[in-house]
């Protein structure tokens with residue numbers, strides 16, 4: 001399977017989270033981390049990200065609980081600090097505020113991509129500065145698909161880079177607020193179409209507990225979220241969703257279309273369902289705690305429940 005691997009670039013973060021029911025101090029997070037953990041249930045994942053000297057062994061031990069995640073691409077900078085982020089969720093867990101963002105290594109040069117990762121076919125540019133996302137994308141000339149995530153901070157502060165990035169990627173994943181901010185359109189379908197006009201072939205617009213919509217050049221797909229009332233900490237739901245989606249796409253494309261057709265609408269549509277199911281586990285605990293003890297059987301079982309719940 002290593003011949004057609006999935007790669008993720010993005011942040012490794014040290015997060016401090018407050019929710020209406022509890023808090024977690026300096027726990028492992030980051031866009032690339034959640035993505036890689038979730039995708040690793042489907043396919044091996046290579047991770048490219050930078051950390052500082054404060055990235056201690058406890059965080060490494062957590063990462064090692066995902067044996068399909070290759071961490072050789074983690075660039076350790078002993079004299080710098082790991083990206084860290086603080087967030088607080090309101091009573092309505094769909095709404096969160098950022099308490100602080102300490103860029104640390106993110107303010108420096110992008111992490112170096114190991115030479116042996118350059119053959120990666122499936123590329124996910126998890127949330128980080130879009131200028132860095134562009135630079136990293138150049139490192140994967142053999143890619144079959146490149147998808148990026150972004151957020152309001154970068155739409156507000158680095159829009160030119162983001163617009164340039166959008167001309168080079170196949171898909172963009174973002175939430176409904178971010179899609180509205182980027183396009184000036186509140187309706188997710190109209191916003192999705194405006195995103196396609198900017199370059200990508202598809203846009204996946206996430207709507208938190210209300211599910212997601214994919215606007216694709218070949219059609220539209222929509223799915224609810226997994227119906228659950230067990231929400232301890234929504235952090236990482238978006239990245240895990242993308243991880244499940246891309247993990248499924250990488251596996252099915254590699255298996256059935258080796259060297260042939262591109263990634264199809266159907267693969268992406270099914271990917272939305274896998275992403276939804278994996279994300280529903282992420283939110284059952286703080287940090288990666290739930291994913292770290294998760295077995296693929298439990299994902300498959302919940303996928304069956306989800307299929308039954310959305311059957312029409």
Ligand code: AMP
Nearest residue numbers: 011013029030031127235236237238239
């Ligand atoms: P999500 O809940 O899926 O949006 O992802 C939350 C994760 O994104 C947290 O673990 C943070 O460490 C990370 N994060 C927060 N802000 C940023 C940012 N501006 N750029 C990249 N990653 C971020």
